[in-house]
Amino acid sequence: xxxxxxxxxxxxxxxxxxxxxxxxxxxxxxxxxxxxxxxxxxxxxxxxxxxxxxxxxxxxxxxxxxxxxxxxxxxxxxxxxxxxxxxxxxxxxxxxxxxxxxxxxxxxxxxxxxxxxxxxxxxxxxxxxxxxxxxxxxxxxxxxxxxxxxxxxxxxxxxxxxxxxxxxxxxxxxxxxxx
Numbered sequence: 001x002x003x004x005x006x007x008x009x010x011x012x013x014x015x016x017x018x019x020x021x022x023x024x025x026x027x028x029x030x031x032x033x034x035x036x037x038x039x040x041x042x043x044x045x046x047x048x049x050x051x052x053x054x055x056x057x058x059x060x061x062x063x064x065x066x067x068x069x070x071x072x073x074x075x076x077x078x079x080x081x082x083x084x085x086x087x088x089x090x091x092x093x094x095x096x097x098x099x100x101x102x103x104x105x106x107x108x109x110x111x112x113x114x115x116x117x118x119x120x121x122x123x124x125x126x127x128x129x130x131x132x133x134x135x136x137x138x139x140x141x142x143x144x145x146x147x148x149x150x151x152x153x154x155x156x157x158x159x160x161x162x163x164x165x166x167x168x169x170x171x172x173x174x175x176x177x178x179x
Contacts, residue, residue, distance in 0.1 A: 008092040010055065010057075010086055010088060011057060011092060017038075026049060026054075026057060026058065026059035028040075041082060043144070043145050043146045046146050050084055055084065055089055056084060057092075057093065058085075064135070065134065065135055066085065066134060066150070067087040067089075067131050068132040068137075068150050069082060070082060070130065070132075072126060072128060080148045091131070091157075094159050094169075095167070100159075102165055102166065103161040103165035103167075127161065128160040131159070133154055133156070135151055158170045
């Protein structure tokens, strides 16, 4: 299904979900039975890793720039619910996360592990994803949910869907651009 080349090299040590053949990101919430809930971020773990200067995907330390992956709304607000990542882990997520990689893939709505969507989040899937790459970030907890506040970006990368619904990078670096 997924080849090792699709993973970020940093993700090689992550446990693999045998049912989906996908690496389990460090901040993936768990159902009460221990099964990974890929639709929900474990906020406590995300905040802990971020406060230690570690990636929310592979849990390894940052060595410079950090990346945030989110919707144009997250870009406009300069606030992300998903934790900071290595750029290579964020890029691998665009290929490996079914919700991001395929336009027609919808996120589960039962959210059995931790409850509900963070305030300000939309259950609607964006038409593009923007990777904000910067040299630092802050954080806050709003309504018991971590919010990550990136430093000014050094680069933006934009990913949109092709006519057949697959994600691709558009190389558009303007915040409101469509590629």
